[in-house]
Amino acid sequence: MGESEINDVEVDGGMMGKSQGLLVKRCRFLEESGCASVCVNSCKVPTQNFFMQDMGVSRDRHVSFAS
Amino acid sequence: MSLRFTMGIFKRSTVGILFALISSLAKVHGYSQSRACARKGATILPRLHAQDPVSRLETEVIKTTAKTGSTVPGPPVDTKPDYANIIGPLGKRMDQVFLSVFRGKLAEQVGVDSSLPSTDFKAITDLAGAMNARFTNRLEIQRRAHAVLRALFPSWLPRSYAVLFSKPFPAVSASCLQPITIQSRTNQKFSCFFNTIQTAVFVSNERLGDKNYGNLAHGRIGD
Numbered sequence: 001m002g003e004s005e006i007n008d009v010e011v012d013g014g015m016m017g018k019s020q021g022l023l024v025k026r027c028r029f030l031e032e033s034g035c036a037s038v039c040v041n042s043c044k045v046p047t048q049n050f051f052m053q054d055m056g057v058s059r060d061r062h063v064s065f066a067s
Numbered sequence: 068m069s070l071r072f073t074m075g076i077f078k079r080s081t082v083g084i085l086f087a088l089i090s091s092l093a094k095v096h097g098y099s100q101s102r103a104c105a106r107k108g109a110t111i112l113p114r115l116h117a118q119d120p121v122s123r124l125e126t127e128v129i130k131t132t133a134k135t136g137s138t139v140p141g142p143p144v145d146t147k148p149d150y151a152n153i154i155g156p157l158g159k160r161m162d163q164v165f166l167s168v169f170r171g172k173l174a175e176q177v178g179v180d181s182s183l184p185s186t187d188f189k190a191i192t193d194l195a196g197a198m199n200a201r202f203t204n205r206l207e208i209q210r211r212a213h214a215v216l217r218a219l220f221p222s223w224l225p226r227s228y229a230v231l232f233s234k235p236f237p238a239v240s241a242s243c244l245q246p247i248t249i250q251s252r253t254n255q256k257f258s259c260f261f262n263t264i265q266t267a268v269f270v271s272n273e274r275l276g277d278k279n280y281g282n283l284a285h286g287r288i289g290d
Contacts, residue, residue: 033192046212056229
Protein backbone atom coordinates (compact mmCIF):
# COMPACT_ATOMS: atom_id res chain seq x y z
CA MET A 1 0.00 0.00 0.00
CA GLY A 2 1.02 3.59 -0.32
CA GLU A 3 1.49 6.35 2.22
CA SER A 4 -0.36 5.92 5.51
CA GLU A 5 -0.50 7.48 8.93
CA ILE A 6 -1.87 6.71 12.37
CA ASN A 7 -4.66 9.01 13.51
CA ASP A 8 -7.23 9.49 16.26
CA VAL A 9 -10.77 8.38 15.58
CA GLU A 10 -14.14 8.37 17.24
CA VAL A 11 -14.84 5.03 18.86
CA ASP A 12 -17.86 3.48 20.54
CA GLY A 13 -19.64 5.91 22.84
CA GLY A 14 -18.39 8.99 21.05
CA MET A 15 -15.02 9.04 22.77
CA MET A 16 -11.83 9.69 20.85
CA GLY A 17 -9.64 6.66 20.44
CA LYS A 18 -6.05 7.87 20.50
CA SER A 19 -3.95 6.29 17.78
CA GLN A 20 -6.65 3.76 17.02
CA GLY A 21 -7.14 4.74 13.41
CA LEU A 22 -5.05 4.29 10.33
CA LEU A 23 -5.43 6.48 7.28
CA VAL A 24 -4.25 4.68 4.18
CA LYS A 25 -3.95 7.31 1.49
CA ARG A 26 -3.57 4.94 -1.41
CA CYS A 27 -4.35 1.26 -1.79
CA ARG A 28 -2.58 -0.78 -4.43
CA PHE A 29 -5.26 -3.46 -4.55
CA LEU A 30 -8.08 -1.03 -5.29
CA GLU A 31 -5.98 1.12 -7.55
CA GLU A 32 -4.87 -1.79 -9.73
CA SER A 33 -8.14 -3.72 -9.70
CA GLY A 34 -10.06 -0.50 -10.45
CA CYS A 35 -13.33 -1.99 -9.26
CA ALA A 36 -15.35 -0.91 -6.24
CA SER A 37 -17.22 -4.21 -6.08
CA VAL A 38 -13.99 -6.19 -5.84
CA CYS A 39 -12.81 -3.82 -3.11
CA VAL A 40 -15.98 -4.15 -1.03
CA ASN A 41 -16.68 -7.86 -1.43
CA SER A 42 -13.14 -9.23 -1.59
CA CYS A 43 -11.41 -6.99 0.91
CA LYS A 44 -13.44 -4.53 2.98
CA VAL A 45 -16.28 -6.69 4.28
CA PRO A 46 -14.26 -9.92 4.71
CA THR A 47 -11.54 -8.02 6.59
CA GLN A 48 -14.08 -6.43 8.90
CA ASN A 49 -15.63 -9.85 9.50
CA PHE A 50 -12.22 -11.38 10.17
CA PHE A 51 -11.39 -8.74 12.75
CA MET A 52 -14.77 -8.92 14.44
CA GLN A 53 -15.49 -12.64 14.33
CA ASP A 54 -12.02 -14.13 14.65
CA MET A 55 -9.93 -11.55 16.49
CA GLY A 56 -12.64 -9.91 18.56
CA VAL A 57 -11.68 -6.40 17.41
CA SER A 58 -14.56 -4.27 16.24
CA ARG A 59 -13.19 -2.31 13.31
CA ASP A 60 -14.81 -0.53 10.43
CA ARG A 61 -13.14 0.34 7.18
CA HIS A 62 -14.32 3.45 5.42
CA VAL A 63 -13.27 3.67 1.83
CA SER A 64 -13.39 6.80 -0.28
CA PHE A 65 -13.52 6.12 -3.98
CA ALA A 66 -12.47 9.36 -5.54
CA SER A 67 -11.47 10.59 -8.92
CA MET B 68 -64.89 -32.40 -16.42
CA SER B 69 -65.56 -30.39 -13.31
CA LEU B 70 -63.15 -32.49 -11.30
CA ARG B 71 -60.45 -32.15 -13.98
CA PHE B 72 -60.95 -28.36 -14.03
CA THR B 73 -60.68 -28.20 -10.25
CA MET B 74 -57.51 -30.27 -10.30
CA GLY B 75 -56.09 -27.94 -12.92
CA ILE B 76 -56.71 -24.92 -10.73
CA PHE B 77 -55.23 -26.76 -7.77
CA LYS B 78 -52.09 -27.64 -9.72
CA ARG B 79 -51.69 -24.06 -10.98
CA SER B 80 -52.16 -22.58 -7.55
CA THR B 81 -49.73 -25.12 -6.07
CA VAL B 82 -47.13 -24.26 -8.70
CA GLY B 83 -47.75 -20.57 -8.03
CA ILE B 84 -47.29 -21.00 -4.31
CA LEU B 85 -44.14 -23.05 -4.83
CA PHE B 86 -42.74 -20.45 -7.23
CA ALA B 87 -43.46 -17.64 -4.77
CA LEU B 88 -41.87 -19.64 -1.96
CA ILE B 89 -38.73 -20.40 -3.96
CA SER B 90 -38.47 -16.77 -5.09
CA SER B 91 -38.73 -15.48 -1.55
CA LEU B 92 -36.14 -18.01 -0.35
CA ALA B 93 -33.79 -17.00 -3.16
CA LYS B 94 -34.17 -13.34 -2.19
CA VAL B 95 -33.46 -14.11 1.46
CA HIS B 96 -30.26 -15.95 0.52
CA GLY B 97 -29.08 -13.30 -1.91
CA TYR B 98 -29.51 -15.26 -5.14
CA SER B 99 -31.50 -12.55 -6.83
CA GLN B 100 -28.47 -11.15 -8.63
CA SER B 101 -28.47 -12.59 -12.10
CA ARG B 102 -25.33 -13.67 -13.87
CA ALA B 103 -26.23 -11.51 -16.85
CA CYS B 104 -26.47 -8.46 -14.60
CA ALA B 105 -23.10 -9.22 -13.03
CA ARG B 106 -21.46 -9.72 -16.40
CA LYS B 107 -22.79 -6.46 -17.75
CA GLY B 108 -21.43 -4.63 -14.73
CA ALA B 109 -24.77 -3.13 -13.83
CA THR B 110 -25.36 -1.65 -10.44
CA ILE B 111 -26.90 -4.38 -8.38
CA LEU B 112 -29.43 -3.17 -5.89
CA PRO B 113 -29.60 -5.01 -2.59
CA ARG B 114 -32.34 -7.56 -2.33
CA LEU B 115 -31.49 -8.95 1.08
CA HIS B 116 -33.27 -8.34 4.34
CA ALA B 117 -33.41 -4.72 5.38
CA GLN B 118 -31.39 -5.43 8.52
CA ASP B 119 -28.52 -7.06 6.64
CA PRO B 120 -25.49 -4.79 7.17
CA VAL B 121 -24.07 -5.46 3.71
CA SER B 122 -27.35 -4.47 2.11
CA ARG B 123 -27.45 -1.30 4.15
CA LEU B 124 -23.87 -0.59 3.08
CA GLU B 125 -24.64 -0.94 -0.61
CA THR B 126 -27.83 1.05 -0.23
CA GLU B 127 -25.79 3.80 1.38
CA VAL B 128 -23.32 3.75 -1.51
CA ILE B 129 -26.07 4.08 -4.07
CA LYS B 130 -27.87 6.81 -2.12
CA THR B 131 -24.70 8.78 -1.52
CA THR B 132 -23.61 8.52 -5.11
CA ALA B 133 -26.99 9.63 -6.32
CA LYS B 134 -27.00 12.52 -3.88
CA THR B 135 -23.51 13.92 -4.37
CA GLY B 136 -22.62 12.62 -7.78
CA SER B 137 -18.99 12.45 -6.75
CA THR B 138 -16.76 12.19 -3.73
CA VAL B 139 -13.75 13.85 -2.23
CA PRO B 140 -11.12 14.75 -4.81
CA GLY B 141 -8.13 12.50 -4.86
CA PRO B 142 -4.59 13.00 -6.10
CA PRO B 143 -4.03 12.84 -9.85
CA VAL B 144 -3.45 9.43 -11.37
CA ASP B 145 0.00 10.39 -12.58
CA THR B 146 1.12 10.64 -8.94
CA LYS B 147 0.47 6.93 -8.48
CA PRO B 148 3.45 5.49 -6.66
CA ASP B 149 5.60 2.78 -8.16
CA TYR B 150 4.38 0.02 -5.87
CA ALA B 151 6.80 -2.51 -7.32
CA ASN B 152 9.70 -0.57 -5.85
CA ILE B 153 8.20 -0.23 -2.37
CA ILE B 154 10.03 -2.80 -0.30
CA GLY B 155 8.77 -3.98 3.07
CA PRO B 156 10.88 -3.86 6.25
CA LEU B 157 11.61 -7.59 6.00
CA GLY B 158 13.06 -7.27 2.54
CA LYS B 159 12.00 -8.04 -0.98
CA ARG B 160 12.48 -11.77 -0.57
CA MET B 161 9.99 -11.94 2.29
CA ASP B 162 7.55 -9.78 0.31
CA GLN B 163 7.66 -12.35 -2.45
CA VAL B 164 7.14 -15.20 0.02
CA PHE B 165 4.10 -13.46 1.53
CA LEU B 166 2.72 -12.73 -1.92
CA SER B 167 3.18 -16.32 -3.02
CA VAL B 168 1.50 -17.75 0.10
CA PHE B 169 -1.42 -15.36 -0.19
CA ARG B 170 -1.84 -16.10 -3.86
CA GLY B 171 -1.88 -19.85 -3.17
CA LYS B 172 -4.64 -19.51 -0.57
CA LEU B 173 -6.64 -17.23 -2.85
CA ALA B 174 -6.28 -19.61 -5.79
CA GLU B 175 -7.59 -22.45 -3.62
CA GLN B 176 -10.76 -20.51 -2.96
CA VAL B 177 -11.22 -19.37 -6.54
CA GLY B 178 -10.59 -22.82 -7.97
CA VAL B 179 -8.17 -21.63 -10.65
CA ASP B 180 -4.76 -19.99 -10.68
CA SER B 181 -3.24 -17.31 -12.83
CA SER B 182 -0.56 -18.10 -15.40
CA LEU B 183 1.45 -15.09 -14.28
CA PRO B 184 4.67 -15.57 -12.28
CA SER B 185 4.26 -16.09 -8.54
CA THR B 186 5.90 -12.73 -7.83
CA ASP B 187 3.52 -10.73 -10.03
CA PHE B 188 0.98 -8.72 -8.04
CA LYS B 189 -1.35 -8.55 -11.03
CA ALA B 190 -2.15 -12.22 -10.42
CA ILE B 191 -3.81 -11.18 -7.14
CA THR B 192 -6.10 -8.67 -8.81
CA ASP B 193 -6.81 -11.13 -11.60
CA LEU B 194 -7.80 -13.83 -9.12
CA ALA B 195 -9.96 -11.40 -7.15
CA GLY B 196 -11.68 -10.39 -10.39
CA ALA B 197 -12.14 -14.04 -11.32
CA MET B 198 -13.70 -14.75 -7.94
CA ASN B 199 -16.17 -11.89 -8.44
CA ALA B 200 -17.01 -13.12 -11.92
CA ARG B 201 -17.33 -16.78 -10.95
CA PHE B 202 -19.48 -16.38 -7.85
CA THR B 203 -22.21 -13.87 -8.46
CA ASN B 204 -23.57 -14.15 -4.93
CA ARG B 205 -21.68 -11.54 -2.96
CA LEU B 206 -22.12 -13.43 0.33
CA GLU B 207 -20.29 -16.38 -1.20
CA ILE B 208 -17.48 -14.08 -2.39
CA GLN B 209 -17.19 -12.57 1.08
CA ARG B 210 -17.20 -16.01 2.70
CA ARG B 211 -14.40 -17.23 0.44
CA ALA B 212 -12.30 -14.09 0.96
CA HIS B 213 -12.81 -14.49 4.70
CA ALA B 214 -11.62 -18.10 4.40
CA VAL B 215 -8.44 -16.86 2.68
CA LEU B 216 -7.70 -14.62 5.64
CA ARG B 217 -8.33 -17.42 8.11
CA ALA B 218 -6.06 -19.75 6.17
CA LEU B 219 -3.14 -17.33 6.49
CA PHE B 220 -2.89 -17.85 10.23
CA PRO B 221 -2.80 -20.90 12.50
CA SER B 222 -6.35 -21.53 13.69
CA TRP B 223 -5.44 -20.90 17.33
CA LEU B 224 -3.82 -17.49 16.73
CA PRO B 225 -6.81 -15.18 16.08
CA ARG B 226 -8.80 -16.82 18.86
CA SER B 227 -5.91 -16.39 21.26
CA TYR B 228 -5.62 -12.71 20.37
CA ALA B 229 -9.30 -12.30 21.11
CA VAL B 230 -9.05 -14.02 24.50
CA LEU B 231 -5.75 -12.47 25.61
CA PHE B 232 -6.06 -8.93 24.25
CA SER B 233 -9.25 -7.90 22.49
CA LYS B 234 -11.73 -8.83 25.18
CA PRO B 235 -9.83 -7.67 28.32
CA PHE B 236 -8.01 -4.70 26.72
CA PRO B 237 -10.00 -3.48 23.72
CA ALA B 238 -8.37 -0.05 23.41
CA VAL B 239 -4.84 -1.39 23.75
CA SER B 240 -5.48 -4.19 21.28
CA ALA B 241 -6.87 -1.71 18.77
CA SER B 242 -3.87 0.57 19.15
CA CYS B 243 -1.50 -2.36 18.72
CA LEU B 244 -2.72 -3.04 15.23
CA GLN B 245 -1.72 0.35 13.82
CA PRO B 246 2.05 0.16 14.47
CA ILE B 247 2.01 -3.37 13.09
CA THR B 248 0.48 -1.97 9.96
CA ILE B 249 3.02 0.79 9.62
CA GLN B 250 5.91 -1.58 10.20
CA SER B 251 4.57 -4.22 7.89
CA ARG B 252 3.34 -2.03 5.09
CA THR B 253 4.74 -3.39 1.94
CA ASN B 254 3.74 -3.65 -1.64
CA GLN B 255 1.64 -6.68 -0.85
CA LYS B 256 -2.03 -6.78 -0.25
CA PHE B 257 -1.19 -8.35 3.12
CA SER B 258 -0.60 -4.99 4.66
CA CYS B 259 -4.05 -3.81 3.71
CA PHE B 260 -5.57 -6.40 5.97
CA PHE B 261 -4.53 -4.36 8.95
CA ASN B 262 -6.26 -1.22 7.75
CA THR B 263 -8.73 -0.07 10.32
CA ILE B 264 -11.27 2.63 10.93
CA GLN B 265 -10.58 4.89 8.02
CA THR B 266 -9.19 4.22 4.62
CA ALA B 267 -9.04 6.77 1.87
CA VAL B 268 -8.28 5.36 -1.51
CA PHE B 269 -8.05 7.11 -4.81
CA VAL B 270 -8.69 5.62 -8.19
CA SER B 271 -9.55 7.18 -11.47
CA ASN B 272 -13.09 7.39 -12.74
CA GLU B 273 -12.05 5.85 -16.02
CA ARG B 274 -10.73 2.74 -14.37
CA LEU B 275 -13.75 2.32 -12.14
CA GLY B 276 -15.96 2.09 -15.15
CA ASP B 277 -13.97 -0.21 -17.34
CA LYS B 278 -14.44 -3.51 -15.58
CA ASN B 279 -17.14 -5.95 -16.46
CA TYR B 280 -17.78 -7.69 -13.19
CA GLY B 281 -20.35 -5.73 -11.32
CA ASN B 282 -18.85 -2.52 -10.06
CA LEU B 283 -21.09 -0.70 -7.64
CA ALA B 284 -20.46 2.94 -8.28
CA HIS B 285 -17.94 5.41 -7.05
CA GLY B 286 -19.05 7.03 -3.88
CA ARG B 287 -18.23 7.26 -0.25
CA ILE B 288 -18.99 4.14 1.68
CA GLY B 289 -19.99 4.49 5.28
CA ASP B 290 -22.11 2.66 7.79
